[in-house]
Amino acid sequence: MPLDDAADLLQHPIIEVLGQEIVDGVHAPGARLTLESLQDRFGVSRTVARDCMRVLESLRMVYSRRRVGLVVREPANWTKYDRRVIRWRLSGPGRERQYAELTELRIAVEPLAAAGAAVRASAEVRHELQDLARQLRVLGESGRLEEFLAVDIAFHQLLLEASGNSMFAELTGVIAEVLAGRTHQGLMPLQPQPEALAEHEAVADAVGRRDRAGAETHMRWLVDEVRRALADDLPPH
Amino acid sequence: MPLDDAADLLQHPIIEVLGQEIVDGVHAPGARLTLESLQDRFGVSRTVARDCMRVLESLRMVYSRRRVGLVVREPANWTKYDRRVIRWRLSGPGRERQYAELTELRIAVEPLAAAGAAVRASAEVRHELQDLARQLRVLGESGRLEEFLAVDIAFHQLLLEASGNSMFAELTGVIAEVLAGRTHQGLMPLQPQPEALAEHEAVADAVGRRDRAGAETHMRWLVDEVRRALADDLPPH
DNA sequence: GATTCAGAAAAGATAGCATCTTTTCAGCGG
DNA sequence: CCGCTGAAAAGATGCTATCTTTTCTGAATC
Numbered sequence: 001m002p003l004d005d006a007a008d009l010l011q012h013p014i015i016e017v018l019g020q021e022i023v024d025g026v027h028a029p030g031a032r033l034t035l036e037s038l039q040d041r042f043g044v045s046r047t048v049a050r051d052c053m054r055v056l057e058s059l060r061m062v063y064s065r066r067r068v069g070l071v072v073r074e075p076a077n078w079t080k081y082d083r084r085v086i087r088w089r090l091s092g093p094g095r096e097r098q099y100a101e102l103t104e105l106r107i108a109v110e111p112l113a114a115a116g117a118a119v120r121a122s123a124e125v126r127h128e129l130q131d132l133a134r135q136l137r138v139l140g141e142s143g144r145l146e147e148f149l150a151v152d153i154a155f156h157q158l159l160l161e162a163s164g165n166s167m168f169a170e171l172t173g174v175i176a177e178v179l180a181g182r183t184h185q186g187l188m189p190l191q192p193q194p195e196a197l198a199e200h201e202a203v204a205d206a207v208g209r210r211d212r213a214g215a216e217t218h219m220r221w222l223v224d225e226v227r228r229a230l231a232d233d234l235p236p237h
Numbered sequence: 238m239p240l241d242d243a244a245d246l247l248q249h250p251i252i253e254v255l256g257q258e259i260v261d262g263v264h265a266p267g268a269r270l271t272l273e274s275l276q277d278r279f280g281v282s283r284t285v286a287r288d289c290m291r292v293l294e295s296l297r298m299v300y301s302r303r304r305v306g307l308v309v310r311e312p313a314n315w316t317k318y319d320r321r322v323i324r325w326r327l328s329g330p331g332r333e334r335q336y337a338e339l340t341e342l343r344i345a346v347e348p349l350a351a352a353g354a355a356v357r358a359s360a361e362v363r364h365e366l367q368d369l370a371r372q373l374r375v376l377g378e379s380g381r382l383e384e385f386l387a388v389d390i391a392f393h394q395l396l397l398e399a400s401g402n403s404m405f406a407e408l409t410g411v412i413a414e415v416l417a418g419r420t421h422q423g424l425m426p427l428q429p430q431p432e433a434l435a436e437h438e439a440v441a442d443a444v445g446r447r448d449r450a451g452a453e454t455h456m457r458w459l460v461d462e463v464r465r466a467l468a469d470d471l472p473p474h
Numbered sequence: 475g476a477t478t479c480a481g482a483a484a485a486g487a488t489a490g491c492a493t494c495t496t497t498t499c500a501g502c503g504g
Numbered sequence: 505c506c507g508c509t510g511a512a513a514a515g516a517t518g519c520t521a522t523c524t525t526t527t528c529t530g531a532a533t534c
Contacts, residue, residue, distance in 0.1 A: 034516070045487045047284065050517090051291050058292045066517045067495040080407040081318030105404045108349040112341055119470065164471060165338045168345075170317040233356065234401060271483070282520045287484090303484045304528045 113163035114219035120164035133204035140192035350400035351456035357401035370441035
Protein backbone atom coordinates (compact mmCIF):
# COMPACT_ATOMS: atom_id res chain seq x y z
CA MET A 1 0.00 0.00 0.00
CA PRO A 2 1.69 3.22 -1.12
CA LEU A 3 1.75 5.73 1.68
CA ASP A 4 1.30 8.86 -0.24
CA ASP A 5 -1.50 10.15 1.87
CA ALA A 6 0.79 12.40 3.87
CA ALA A 7 -0.10 14.95 1.28
CA ASP A 8 -3.55 16.31 1.85
CA LEU A 9 -2.87 19.16 4.16
CA LEU A 10 -2.03 21.65 1.52
CA GLN A 11 -5.47 23.06 0.93
CA HIS A 12 -5.01 26.70 1.49
CA PRO A 13 -7.67 28.28 3.71
CA ILE A 14 -8.28 30.95 1.12
CA ILE A 15 -9.42 28.32 -1.35
CA GLU A 16 -11.70 26.80 1.23
CA VAL A 17 -13.26 30.08 2.25
CA LEU A 18 -13.70 31.49 -1.23
CA GLY A 19 -14.91 28.21 -2.67
CA GLN A 20 -17.53 27.85 -0.01
CA GLU A 21 -18.59 31.46 -0.42
CA ILE A 22 -19.00 31.11 -4.13
CA VAL A 23 -21.05 27.94 -3.74
CA ASP A 24 -23.16 29.63 -1.08
CA GLY A 25 -23.89 32.46 -3.45
CA VAL A 26 -22.08 35.13 -1.46
CA HIS A 27 -20.36 35.97 -4.72
CA ALA A 28 -22.94 35.58 -7.46
CA PRO A 29 -21.98 34.55 -10.98
CA GLY A 30 -20.49 37.56 -12.70
CA ALA A 31 -19.23 39.06 -9.46
CA ARG A 32 -15.70 40.36 -9.57
CA LEU A 33 -12.85 39.95 -7.18
CA THR A 34 -9.36 41.31 -7.47
CA LEU A 35 -6.08 39.88 -6.32
CA GLU A 36 -5.59 42.99 -4.28
CA SER A 37 -8.85 42.53 -2.44
CA LEU A 38 -7.76 39.00 -1.58
CA GLN A 39 -4.38 40.24 -0.39
CA ASP A 40 -6.06 42.77 1.85
CA ARG A 41 -8.74 40.50 3.12
CA PHE A 42 -6.57 37.50 3.93
CA GLY A 43 -3.34 39.30 4.61
CA VAL A 44 -1.28 37.37 2.12
CA SER A 45 1.05 38.30 -0.66
CA ARG A 46 0.19 38.50 -4.29
CA THR A 47 1.97 35.21 -4.90
CA VAL A 48 -0.30 33.28 -2.58
CA ALA A 49 -3.42 35.03 -3.78
CA ARG A 50 -2.46 34.05 -7.30
CA ASP A 51 -1.86 30.45 -6.34
CA CYS A 52 -5.30 30.15 -4.82
CA MET A 53 -6.93 31.88 -7.71
CA ARG A 54 -5.28 29.40 -10.05
CA VAL A 55 -6.81 26.50 -8.22
CA LEU A 56 -10.28 28.02 -8.31
CA GLU A 57 -9.72 28.74 -11.96
CA SER A 58 -8.78 25.13 -12.54
CA LEU A 59 -12.07 24.17 -10.88
CA ARG A 60 -13.74 26.43 -13.40
CA MET A 61 -15.34 28.45 -10.65
CA VAL A 62 -13.70 31.73 -11.66
CA TYR A 63 -11.81 33.01 -14.62
CA SER A 64 -9.39 35.85 -14.66
CA ARG A 65 -9.19 38.58 -17.22
CA ARG A 66 -6.86 41.48 -17.41
CA ARG A 67 -8.19 44.80 -16.33
CA VAL A 68 -11.26 42.99 -14.98
CA GLY A 69 -10.04 40.70 -12.27
CA LEU A 70 -11.47 37.39 -11.18
CA VAL A 71 -14.96 36.76 -12.40
CA VAL A 72 -17.18 34.18 -10.75
CA ARG A 73 -18.55 31.70 -13.27
CA GLU A 74 -21.96 30.11 -13.61
CA PRO A 75 -22.51 26.96 -11.56
CA ALA A 76 -23.04 25.09 -14.83
CA ASN A 77 -19.34 25.53 -15.52
CA TRP A 78 -18.02 24.27 -12.23
CA THR A 79 -16.19 20.98 -12.03
CA LYS A 80 -18.84 19.00 -10.22
CA TYR A 81 -16.81 15.90 -9.41
CA ASP A 82 -14.01 17.55 -7.49
CA ARG A 83 -14.17 16.53 -3.84
CA ARG A 84 -13.92 20.07 -2.63
CA VAL A 85 -16.77 21.24 -4.81
CA ILE A 86 -18.87 18.33 -3.64
CA ARG A 87 -18.06 19.13 -0.05
CA TRP A 88 -18.90 22.79 -0.52
CA ARG A 89 -22.18 21.97 -2.18
CA LEU A 90 -23.04 19.55 0.59
CA SER A 91 -22.66 22.23 3.21
CA GLY A 92 -24.26 25.11 1.37
CA PRO A 93 -27.87 26.04 0.81
CA GLY A 94 -28.29 23.53 -2.03
CA ARG A 95 -27.45 20.75 0.36
CA GLU A 96 -30.53 18.59 -0.09
CA ARG A 97 -30.51 18.94 -3.80
CA GLN A 98 -26.90 17.83 -3.93
CA TYR A 99 -27.64 14.84 -1.74
CA ALA A 100 -30.44 13.83 -4.04
CA GLU A 101 -28.28 14.22 -7.12
CA LEU A 102 -25.48 12.16 -5.66
CA THR A 103 -27.96 9.52 -4.60
CA GLU A 104 -29.24 9.31 -8.15
CA LEU A 105 -25.67 8.94 -9.34
CA ARG A 106 -25.17 6.15 -6.86
CA ILE A 107 -28.30 4.40 -8.05
CA ALA A 108 -26.98 4.56 -11.58
CA VAL A 109 -23.48 3.38 -10.89
CA GLU A 110 -23.65 0.70 -8.24
CA PRO A 111 -25.40 -2.00 -10.28
CA LEU A 112 -22.73 -1.87 -12.95
CA ALA A 113 -20.02 -1.69 -10.35
CA ALA A 114 -21.39 -4.88 -8.82
CA ALA A 115 -21.39 -6.53 -12.22
CA GLY A 116 -17.80 -5.44 -12.75
CA ALA A 117 -16.73 -6.74 -9.38
CA ALA A 118 -18.32 -10.10 -10.10
CA VAL A 119 -16.19 -10.49 -13.19
CA ARG A 120 -13.01 -8.76 -12.13
CA ALA A 121 -12.46 -8.88 -8.37
CA SER A 122 -9.95 -11.27 -6.86
CA ALA A 123 -11.14 -14.26 -4.86
CA GLU A 124 -9.85 -12.62 -1.72
CA VAL A 125 -11.87 -9.47 -2.23
CA ARG A 126 -14.96 -11.45 -3.14
CA HIS A 127 -14.73 -13.35 0.12
CA GLU A 128 -14.18 -10.15 2.01
CA LEU A 129 -17.39 -8.79 0.52
CA GLN A 130 -19.32 -11.83 1.69
CA ASP A 131 -17.78 -11.36 5.09
CA LEU A 132 -18.91 -7.77 5.27
CA ALA A 133 -22.42 -8.75 4.19
CA ARG A 134 -22.59 -11.27 7.02
CA GLN A 135 -21.42 -8.67 9.52
CA LEU A 136 -24.10 -6.37 8.18
CA ARG A 137 -26.79 -8.88 8.99
CA VAL A 138 -25.57 -9.29 12.55
CA LEU A 139 -25.24 -5.57 13.18
CA GLY A 140 -28.50 -4.79 11.44
CA GLU A 141 -30.53 -7.33 13.38
CA SER A 142 -29.17 -6.12 16.67
CA GLY A 143 -29.83 -2.49 15.78
CA ARG A 144 -26.28 -1.24 16.25
CA LEU A 145 -26.76 1.57 13.84
CA GLU A 146 -23.40 3.32 13.88
CA GLU A 147 -21.46 0.12 13.44
CA PHE A 148 -23.88 -0.94 10.78
CA LEU A 149 -23.21 2.27 8.92
CA ALA A 150 -19.45 1.81 9.10
CA VAL A 151 -19.64 -1.68 7.67
CA ASP A 152 -22.20 -0.63 5.10
CA ILE A 153 -19.83 2.05 3.89
CA ALA A 154 -16.95 -0.40 3.82
CA PHE A 155 -19.07 -2.81 1.79
CA HIS A 156 -20.02 -0.30 -0.86
CA GLN A 157 -16.54 1.18 -1.02
CA LEU A 158 -14.91 -2.18 -1.47
CA LEU A 159 -17.39 -3.05 -4.15
CA LEU A 160 -16.72 0.13 -6.10
CA GLU A 161 -12.98 -0.31 -5.81
CA ALA A 162 -13.27 -3.91 -6.88
CA SER A 163 -15.35 -2.98 -9.90
CA GLY A 164 -12.18 -2.68 -11.94
CA ASN A 165 -13.39 0.61 -13.33
CA SER A 166 -11.42 3.55 -12.03
CA MET A 167 -14.26 5.93 -12.83
CA PHE A 168 -16.46 3.99 -10.47
CA ALA A 169 -13.73 3.62 -7.88
CA GLU A 170 -13.28 7.38 -7.83
CA LEU A 171 -16.79 7.70 -6.44
CA THR A 172 -16.12 5.82 -3.23
CA GLY A 173 -15.70 8.95 -1.17
CA VAL A 174 -18.85 10.48 -2.54
CA ILE A 175 -20.92 7.42 -1.92
CA ALA A 176 -19.61 7.04 1.60
CA GLU A 177 -20.75 10.60 2.14
CA VAL A 178 -24.21 9.84 0.82
CA LEU A 179 -24.60 6.74 2.95
CA ALA A 180 -23.48 8.58 6.06
CA GLY A 181 -25.79 11.48 5.30
CA ARG A 182 -28.74 9.18 4.88
CA THR A 183 -28.24 7.69 8.29
CA HIS A 184 -27.42 10.86 10.11
CA GLN A 185 -30.35 12.76 8.74
CA GLY A 186 -32.85 10.21 9.84
CA LEU A 187 -33.61 9.06 6.34
CA MET A 188 -32.88 5.49 7.34
CA PRO A 189 -35.20 3.28 9.33
CA LEU A 190 -33.83 2.79 12.82
CA GLN A 191 -33.62 -0.90 12.18
CA PRO A 192 -32.36 -1.82 8.69
CA GLN A 193 -35.01 -3.71 6.79
CA PRO A 194 -34.62 -7.48 6.52
CA GLU A 195 -34.93 -7.36 2.73
CA ALA A 196 -32.04 -4.93 2.54
CA LEU A 197 -29.89 -7.25 4.61
CA ALA A 198 -30.84 -10.16 2.40
CA GLU A 199 -30.03 -8.17 -0.71
CA HIS A 200 -26.61 -7.23 0.56
CA GLU A 201 -25.91 -10.89 1.06
CA ALA A 202 -27.36 -11.75 -2.30
CA VAL A 203 -25.10 -9.22 -4.00
CA ALA A 204 -22.06 -10.50 -2.14
CA ASP A 205 -22.90 -14.10 -2.91
CA ALA A 206 -23.46 -13.39 -6.58
CA VAL A 207 -20.13 -11.59 -6.74
CA GLY A 208 -18.61 -14.49 -4.84
CA ARG A 209 -19.68 -16.99 -7.48
CA ARG A 210 -18.76 -14.58 -10.28
CA ASP A 211 -22.38 -14.29 -11.33
CA ARG A 212 -22.35 -11.03 -13.21
CA ALA A 213 -26.05 -10.78 -13.98
CA GLY A 214 -27.03 -11.82 -10.49
CA ALA A 215 -24.80 -9.25 -8.85
CA GLU A 216 -26.21 -6.53 -11.06
CA THR A 217 -29.81 -7.54 -10.51
CA HIS A 218 -29.57 -7.79 -6.76
CA MET A 219 -27.76 -4.50 -6.53
CA ARG A 220 -30.48 -2.96 -8.63
CA TRP A 221 -33.09 -4.18 -6.21
CA LEU A 222 -31.05 -2.82 -3.36
CA VAL A 223 -30.76 0.66 -4.80
CA ASP A 224 -34.36 0.57 -5.96
CA GLU A 225 -35.36 0.68 -2.32
CA VAL A 226 -33.35 3.84 -1.95
CA ARG A 227 -34.99 5.12 -5.06
CA ARG A 228 -38.48 4.63 -3.75
CA ALA A 229 -37.46 6.45 -0.59
CA LEU A 230 -36.19 9.37 -2.67
CA ALA A 231 -38.84 12.01 -3.18
CA ASP A 232 -40.39 11.76 -6.58
CA ASP A 233 -38.83 14.97 -7.76
CA LEU A 234 -35.50 16.45 -6.80
CA PRO A 235 -35.65 19.22 -4.22
CA PRO A 236 -35.44 22.69 -5.75
CA HIS A 237 -32.09 24.40 -6.14
CA MET B 238 -27.26 32.11 -22.39
CA PRO B 239 -24.36 33.41 -20.36
CA LEU B 240 -21.35 34.09 -22.51
CA ASP B 241 -18.69 33.16 -20.13
CA ASP B 242 -16.87 30.87 -22.51
CA ALA B 243 -14.26 33.46 -23.41
CA ALA B 244 -12.29 31.90 -20.63
CA ASP B 245 -10.69 28.67 -21.60
CA LEU B 246 -7.40 29.82 -22.96
CA LEU B 247 -5.55 29.77 -19.72
CA GLN B 248 -4.37 26.21 -19.84
CA HIS B 249 -0.70 26.66 -19.53
CA PRO B 250 1.35 24.49 -21.87
CA ILE B 251 3.43 23.31 -18.93
CA ILE B 252 0.35 21.79 -17.35
CA GLU B 253 -0.54 20.10 -20.60
CA VAL B 254 2.92 18.69 -21.19
CA LEU B 255 3.58 17.55 -17.66
CA GLY B 256 0.09 16.15 -17.20
CA GLN B 257 0.35 14.13 -20.36
CA GLU B 258 3.80 12.93 -19.42
CA ILE B 259 2.68 11.79 -16.02
CA VAL B 260 -0.30 9.95 -17.47
CA ASP B 261 1.96 8.37 -20.08
CA GLY B 262 4.24 7.11 -17.37
CA VAL B 263 7.24 9.23 -18.35
CA HIS B 264 7.35 10.23 -14.71
CA ALA B 265 6.44 7.18 -12.70
CA PRO B 266 4.68 7.45 -9.35
CA GLY B 267 7.22 8.48 -6.78
CA ALA B 268 9.37 10.33 -9.30
CA ARG B 269 10.55 13.72 -8.19
CA LEU B 270 10.62 17.02 -9.98
CA THR B 271 11.77 20.35 -8.69
CA LEU B 272 10.55 23.80 -9.48
CA GLU B 273 14.03 24.63 -10.66
CA SER B 274 14.03 21.80 -13.16
CA LEU B 275 10.73 23.11 -14.53
CA GLN B 276 12.12 26.62 -14.78
CA ASP B 277 15.11 25.39 -16.71
CA ARG B 278 13.19 23.04 -18.93
CA PHE B 279 10.40 25.39 -19.90
CA GLY B 280 12.24 28.67 -19.53
CA VAL B 281 9.74 30.23 -17.18
CA SER B 282 9.97 31.97 -13.89
CA ARG B 283 9.50 30.32 -10.57
CA THR B 284 6.08 31.89 -10.15
CA VAL B 285 4.71 30.29 -13.28
CA ALA B 286 6.26 26.96 -12.44
CA ARG B 287 4.59 27.20 -9.06
CA ASP B 288 1.23 28.10 -10.61
CA CYS B 289 1.31 25.06 -12.83
CA MET B 290 2.42 22.83 -10.03
CA ARG B 291 -0.49 24.08 -7.98
CA VAL B 292 -2.91 23.01 -10.63
CA LEU B 293 -1.39 19.55 -10.92
CA GLU B 294 -1.44 19.36 -7.16
CA SER B 295 -5.11 20.25 -7.16
CA LEU B 296 -5.65 17.40 -9.61
CA ARG B 297 -3.92 15.20 -7.07
CA MET B 298 -1.34 14.12 -9.60
CA VAL B 299 1.62 15.45 -7.61
CA TYR B 300 2.20 16.68 -4.13
CA SER B 301 4.92 19.01 -3.04
CA ARG B 302 7.03 18.70 0.03
CA ARG B 303 9.75 20.92 1.28
CA ARG B 304 13.23 19.70 0.79
CA VAL B 305 11.92 17.02 -1.58
CA GLY B 306 10.20 18.77 -4.44
CA LEU B 307 7.23 17.63 -6.44
CA VAL B 308 6.42 13.97 -6.12
CA VAL B 309 4.28 12.18 -8.68
CA ARG B 310 1.36 10.37 -7.07
CA GLU B 311 -0.21 7.01 -7.77
CA PRO B 312 -2.86 6.97 -10.50
CA ALA B 313 -5.36 5.84 -7.87
CA ASN B 314 -5.14 9.31 -6.36
CA TRP B 315 -5.71 11.29 -9.51
CA THR B 316 -8.92 13.22 -10.02
CA LYS B 317 -10.43 11.04 -12.71
CA TYR B 318 -13.32 13.26 -13.70
CA ASP B 319 -11.35 16.35 -14.64
CA ARG B 320 -11.59 16.97 -18.36
CA ARG B 321 -7.89 17.34 -18.74
CA VAL B 322 -7.15 14.09 -16.99
CA ILE B 323 -9.71 12.35 -19.14
CA ARG B 324 -8.20 13.86 -22.25
CA TRP B 325 -4.70 12.83 -21.23
CA ARG B 326 -5.79 9.31 -20.47
CA LEU B 327 -7.57 9.11 -23.81
CA SER B 328 -4.40 9.94 -25.69
CA GLY B 329 -1.96 7.92 -23.66
CA PRO B 330 -1.13 4.24 -23.67
CA GLY B 331 -4.15 3.32 -21.56
CA ARG B 332 -6.39 4.69 -24.26
CA GLU B 333 -8.57 1.67 -24.90
CA ARG B 334 -8.99 0.93 -21.28
CA GLN B 335 -10.15 4.47 -20.65
CA TYR B 336 -12.63 4.28 -23.50
CA ALA B 337 -14.04 1.10 -22.09
CA GLU B 338 -14.32 2.56 -18.61
CA LEU B 339 -16.07 5.66 -19.87
CA THR B 340 -18.41 3.54 -21.93
CA GLU B 341 -19.33 1.58 -18.86
CA LEU B 342 -19.99 4.83 -17.05
CA ARG B 343 -22.21 5.91 -19.88
CA ILE B 344 -24.13 2.65 -19.75
CA ALA B 345 -24.72 3.22 -16.06
CA VAL B 346 -25.78 6.83 -16.25
CA GLU B 347 -27.86 7.28 -19.37
CA PRO B 348 -30.89 5.24 -18.34
CA LEU B 349 -31.35 7.29 -15.20
CA ALA B 350 -30.68 10.47 -17.09
CA ALA B 351 -33.47 9.55 -19.49
CA ALA B 352 -35.79 8.91 -16.58
CA GLY B 353 -34.88 12.27 -15.11
CA ALA B 354 -35.46 14.05 -18.38
CA ALA B 355 -38.89 12.46 -18.70
CA VAL B 356 -39.94 13.92 -15.39
CA ARG B 357 -38.05 17.19 -15.39
CA ALA B 358 -37.41 18.49 -18.90
CA SER B 359 -39.46 21.34 -20.30
CA ALA B 360 -41.95 20.69 -23.09
CA GLU B 361 -39.70 22.53 -25.48
CA VAL B 362 -36.70 20.35 -24.77
CA ARG B 363 -38.80 17.21 -24.94
CA HIS B 364 -39.98 18.16 -28.39
CA GLU B 365 -36.47 18.97 -29.44
CA LEU B 366 -35.40 15.49 -28.39
CA GLN B 367 -38.11 13.95 -30.54
CA ASP B 368 -36.98 16.12 -33.38
CA LEU B 369 -33.41 14.95 -33.07
CA ALA B 370 -34.56 11.32 -32.95
CA ARG B 371 -36.45 11.82 -36.19
CA GLN B 372 -33.40 13.39 -37.81
CA LEU B 373 -31.37 10.44 -36.63
CA ARG B 374 -33.64 8.06 -38.47
CA VAL B 375 -33.34 9.98 -41.71
CA LEU B 376 -29.58 10.31 -41.50
CA GLY B 377 -29.12 6.75 -40.35
CA GLU B 378 -31.19 5.23 -43.14
CA SER B 379 -29.33 7.20 -45.76
CA GLY B 380 -25.95 6.26 -44.33
CA ARG B 381 -24.68 9.80 -43.77
CA LEU B 382 -22.42 8.74 -40.98
CA GLU B 383 -20.74 11.98 -39.98
CA GLU B 384 -23.98 13.89 -39.81
CA PHE B 385 -25.55 11.00 -37.97
CA LEU B 386 -22.77 11.18 -35.39
CA ALA B 387 -23.24 14.89 -34.88
CA VAL B 388 -26.95 14.54 -34.27
CA ASP B 389 -26.43 11.47 -32.12
CA ILE B 390 -24.07 13.45 -29.91
CA ALA B 391 -26.53 16.33 -29.76
CA PHE B 392 -29.28 13.92 -28.75
CA HIS B 393 -27.36 12.37 -25.88
CA GLN B 394 -25.99 15.69 -24.72
CA LEU B 395 -29.38 17.30 -24.63
CA LEU B 396 -30.76 14.37 -22.75
CA LEU B 397 -28.05 14.53 -20.10
CA GLU B 398 -28.48 18.24 -19.70
CA ALA B 399 -32.23 17.85 -19.48
CA SER B 400 -31.90 15.17 -16.82
CA GLY B 401 -32.07 17.85 -14.15
CA ASN B 402 -29.12 16.26 -12.38
CA SER B 403 -26.01 18.37 -12.61
CA MET B 404 -23.79 15.37 -11.94
CA PHE B 405 -25.18 13.76 -15.07
CA ALA B 406 -25.04 16.97 -17.05
CA GLU B 407 -21.35 17.29 -16.23
CA LEU B 408 -20.71 14.14 -18.22
CA THR B 409 -21.89 15.52 -21.55
CA GLY B 410 -18.41 16.23 -22.80
CA VAL B 411 -17.15 12.83 -21.83
CA ILE B 412 -20.00 11.04 -23.47
CA ALA B 413 -19.66 13.04 -26.65
CA GLU B 414 -16.04 11.92 -26.68
CA VAL B 415 -17.03 8.31 -26.29
CA LEU B 416 -19.63 8.47 -29.06
CA ALA B 417 -17.19 10.14 -31.41
CA GLY B 418 -14.47 7.65 -30.57
CA ARG B 419 -16.77 4.74 -31.26
CA THR B 420 -17.56 5.97 -34.72
CA HIS B 421 -14.09 7.05 -35.66
CA GLN B 422 -12.47 3.84 -34.56
CA GLY B 423 -14.73 1.73 -36.67
CA LEU B 424 -16.58 0.30 -33.72
CA MET B 425 -19.86 1.34 -35.27
CA PRO B 426 -21.58 -0.46 -38.10
CA LEU B 427 -21.38 1.59 -41.27
CA GLN B 428 -25.12 1.76 -41.35
CA PRO B 429 -26.73 2.30 -37.94
CA GLN B 430 -28.96 -0.61 -37.05
CA PRO B 431 -32.69 -0.16 -37.46
CA GLU B 432 -33.36 -1.23 -33.88
CA ALA B 433 -31.02 1.47 -32.59
CA LEU B 434 -32.91 4.06 -34.60
CA ALA B 435 -36.20 2.77 -33.27
CA GLU B 436 -34.90 2.86 -29.72
CA HIS B 437 -33.76 6.44 -30.04
CA GLU B 438 -37.25 7.34 -31.12
CA ALA B 439 -38.77 5.25 -28.38
CA VAL B 440 -36.67 7.03 -25.77
CA ALA B 441 -37.57 10.44 -27.17
CA ASP B 442 -41.26 9.57 -27.35
CA ALA B 443 -41.31 8.25 -23.81
CA VAL B 444 -39.63 11.42 -22.60
CA GLY B 445 -42.09 13.36 -24.70
CA ARG B 446 -45.06 11.87 -22.91
CA ARG B 447 -43.30 12.12 -19.54
CA ASP B 448 -43.18 8.37 -19.22
CA ARG B 449 -40.37 7.92 -16.75
CA ALA B 450 -40.24 4.14 -16.71
CA GLY B 451 -40.52 3.92 -20.49
CA ALA B 452 -37.70 6.34 -21.05
CA GLU B 453 -35.47 4.43 -18.70
CA THR B 454 -36.31 1.06 -20.16
CA HIS B 455 -35.78 2.06 -23.75
CA MET B 456 -32.53 3.78 -22.91
CA ARG B 457 -31.42 0.66 -21.15
CA TRP B 458 -32.09 -1.36 -24.27
CA LEU B 459 -30.18 1.17 -26.30
CA VAL B 460 -27.09 1.06 -24.15
CA ASP B 461 -27.37 -2.71 -23.80
CA GLU B 462 -26.50 -2.93 -27.47
CA VAL B 463 -23.35 -1.00 -26.75
CA ARG B 464 -22.72 -3.28 -23.86
CA ARG B 465 -22.91 -6.41 -25.95
CA ALA B 466 -20.47 -4.83 -28.39
CA LEU B 467 -18.06 -4.09 -25.54
CA ALA B 468 -15.55 -6.85 -25.07
CA ASP B 469 -16.50 -9.06 -22.16
CA ASP B 470 -13.62 -7.88 -20.07
CA LEU B 471 -12.00 -4.48 -19.97
CA PRO B 472 -8.76 -4.19 -21.88
CA PRO B 473 -5.70 -4.41 -19.62
CA HIS B 474 -4.14 -1.28 -18.21
C1' DG C 475 20.36 2.78 17.48
C1' DA C 476 19.40 7.61 18.66
C1' DT C 477 20.70 12.45 18.04
C1' DT C 478 22.39 16.29 15.99
C1' DC C 479 23.20 19.14 12.25
C1' DA C 480 23.96 21.09 7.65
C1' DG C 481 21.81 22.03 3.69
C1' DA C 482 18.23 21.46 0.04
C1' DA C 483 14.04 22.69 -1.42
C1' DA C 484 9.62 24.81 -1.12
C1' DA C 485 6.83 28.67 1.23
C1' DG C 486 6.10 33.09 1.08
C1' DA C 487 7.01 38.27 0.46
C1' DT C 488 8.20 42.20 -2.33
C1' DA C 489 9.18 45.07 -6.27
C1' DG C 490 8.92 46.16 -10.93
C1' DC C 491 8.10 45.94 -15.82
C1' DA C 492 4.99 44.26 -19.58
C1' DT C 493 0.65 43.73 -21.43
C1' DC C 494 -3.96 43.85 -22.20
C1' DT C 495 -8.66 46.02 -22.03
C1' DT C 496 -12.01 48.97 -20.44
C1' DT C 497 -13.24 53.49 -19.72
C1' DT C 498 -13.13 58.09 -20.44
C1' DC C 499 -13.15 62.16 -22.76
C1' DA C 500 -11.52 65.63 -26.08
C1' DG C 501 -12.29 67.04 -30.45
C1' DC C 502 -14.79 67.06 -34.50
C1' DG C 503 -18.74 66.92 -37.54
C1' DG C 504 -23.52 67.11 -38.28
C1' DC D 505 -26.53 70.76 -28.89
C1' DC D 506 -25.86 66.02 -29.75
C1' DG D 507 -23.50 62.07 -31.26
C1' DC D 508 -19.59 59.78 -32.93
C1' DT D 509 -14.67 58.58 -33.32
C1' DG D 510 -10.34 57.65 -31.78
C1' DA D 511 -6.57 58.23 -28.72
C1' DA D 512 -4.91 58.33 -24.19
C1' DA D 513 -5.28 57.05 -19.31
C1' DA D 514 -6.04 53.84 -15.87
C1' DG D 515 -6.80 49.52 -13.75
C1' DA D 516 -5.92 45.01 -13.46
C1' DT D 517 -3.42 40.70 -14.31
C1' DG D 518 0.99 38.23 -16.39
C1' DC D 519 5.42 37.29 -15.66
C1' DT D 520 10.18 37.93 -14.03
C1' DA D 521 13.59 38.40 -10.49
C1' DT D 522 15.24 38.07 -5.93
C1' DC D 523 15.16 37.70 -1.05
C1' DT D 524 14.06 35.66 3.57
C1' DT D 525 11.93 32.02 6.23
C1' DT D 526 10.55 27.50 7.22
C1' DT D 527 10.64 22.82 7.14
C1' DC D 528 12.26 18.51 6.54
C1' DT D 529 15.57 15.00 4.82
C1' DG D 530 19.60 12.45 5.02
C1' DA D 531 23.88 11.75 6.67
C1' DA D 532 27.35 12.18 10.07
C1' DT D 533 28.15 11.60 14.72
C1' DC D 534 27.78 9.93 19.26
